[in-house]
Amino acid sequence: MKTLLEQTIFQTAPWVMPEEPREIQDIFRSKGKPVRFSLGEMIPHGIEKAAVHLLTKGVVLFGYYDAGDRLQVFNILLPGRCVGEFDAAACPDRSVAFPINAACVRPVEALSLDRCEYVSALRSSTSLMETAMRSCIWKHHCTMEGMICNYTLPVEMRLRVLLYSLIEAYYRLSEGGWNPIPVPLSVTAFATVVSSNRSWVSRLFSQWSSEGLLKKDGRMLLVHSSLFDPIRGNKNLREIARTRAA
Numbered sequence: 001m002k003t004l005l006e007q008t009i010f011q012t013a014p015w016v017m018p019e020e021p022r023e024i025q026d027i028f029r030s031k032g033k034p035v036r037f038s039l040g041e042m043i044p045h046g047i048e049k050a051a052v053h054l055l056t057k058g059v060v061l062f063g064y065y066d067a068g069d070r071l072q073v074f075n076i077l078l079p080g081r082c083v084g085e086f087d088a089a090a091c092p093d094r095s096v097a098f099p100i101n102a103a104c105v106r107p108v109e110a111l112s113l114d115r116c117e118y119v120s121a122l123r124s125s126t127s128l129m130e131t132a133m134r135s136c137i138w139k140h141h142c143t144m145e146g147m148i149c150n151y152t153l154p155v156e157m158r159l160r161v162l163l164y165s166l167i168e169a170y171y172r173l174s175e176g177g178w179n180p181i182p183v184p185l186s187v188t189a190f191a192t193v194v195s196s197n198r199s200w201v202s203r204l205f206s207q208w209s210s211e212g213l214l215k216k217d218g219r220m221l222l223v224h225s226s227l228f229d230p231i232r233g234n235k236n237l238r239e240i241a242r243t244r245a246a
Contacts, residue, residue: 013142013145013164013165013168013169014142014145014146014148014149014161014162014165015073015074015075015076015142015145015146015149015162015165015193016075016076016078016142016165016166016168016169017062017075017076017077017078017081017139017142018081018135018138018139018142019078019080019081019169020054020080020081020082020135021131021132021134021135023127023128023131024054024082024128024131024132024135025054025080027113027118027121027122027128028054028111028113029111031113031117031121032054032110032111032112032113033111033112033113034109034110034111034112035053035109035110035111035112036107036108036109036110037058037104037107037108037110038104038107039104039105039106039107040103040104041103041104041108042101042102042103042104043060043083043084043102043104043108043110045083045084045087045100045102046084046087046100050084050087050115051084051112051113051114051115051118052082052083052084052085052087052088052112052113052114052115052118053082053083053084053110053111053112053113054080054081054082054110054111054112054113055077055078055079055080055081055082055083055108055109055110056079056080056109056110056111057079057107057108057109057110058079058104058106058107058108058109058110059076059077059078059104059105059106059108059183059184059185059189060076060077060081060083060102060103060104060105060108061073061075061076061077061102061103061105061189061192061193062074062075062076062077062083062100062101062102062103063075063100063101063103064099064100064101065101071101071103071192072195073146073192073193073195074100074143074146074147075139075142075143075146076166076183076193077102078169078183083102083110084102084115085118085132086136087115088115088116088118088119089119089122089132089136105185105186105189106184146193149161149194150194150195155194155196155200155201155204156204157230157231158194158195158196159190159194159196159201159204160227160228160230160231161231162190162193162194163181163223163227163228164228164231166181166182166183166185167179167181167182167223169182169183170182173225173228174225175225176225176226177224177225178215178222178223178224178225179222179223179224179225180217180220180221180222181220181221181222181223184219187201187202187205208223208227212224213226213227214227
């Protein structure tokens with residue numbers, strides 16, 4: 001009989017939020033207003049006059065600041081993902097300040113929609129509401145898997161999983177060859193997502209580079225498919241997590 005761990009984790013890409021369904025994106029493309037946010041800026045959500053935003057460019061880290069003023073990351077939001085949709089759906093008729101931050105780690109462009117207009121669009125169709133519900137479930141899985149990775153896997157494995165998740169968000173891994181990381185993150189951002197520090201991530205990158213598993217082409221980071229051999233398959237990750245938790 002499968003354990004709860006085996007039944008529920010490592011079925012989606014940890015940290016990397018799944019793309020919004022086409023039907024949801026179409027709402028923004030037909031009614032949304034273009035907006036921009038600068039590097040380092042926080043995208044407002046869950047507060048008075050806040051909107052729901054569909055990212056069309058850039059990268060956002062979604063999480064909270066702990067007692068040590070360190071960002072603890074739940075998700076990475078890439079183009080095609082929303083900011084503020086949970087707040088709007090949970091409290092469509094009033095403004096609530098949620099202690100979750102959406103930090104821009106790259107300049108962001110988005111399509112913005114008033115929260116009431118967003119909720120109204122969802123309510124116009126039972127099919128849209130069902131689509132949004134299924135999307136929320138997958139997002140929840142993604143968030144939980146990122147947290148489970150950070151709590152159960154060693155830093156080296158967390159970083160491998162993150163790189164693999166970023167690749168899988170855009171294309172299938174090229175077996176036996178080099179794979180560009182399609183999301184331009186700084187070493188600091190990588191470290192923040194996996195709940196580590198810059199020096200640890202830099203050390204791992206240097207080690208992998210010397211082992212012929214990682215290289216740079218200009219500003220592009222490339223990793224060899226064999227870097228992911230230790231995490232191939234859900235069973236491998238579950239065994240690592242179980243061993244560390246024991």
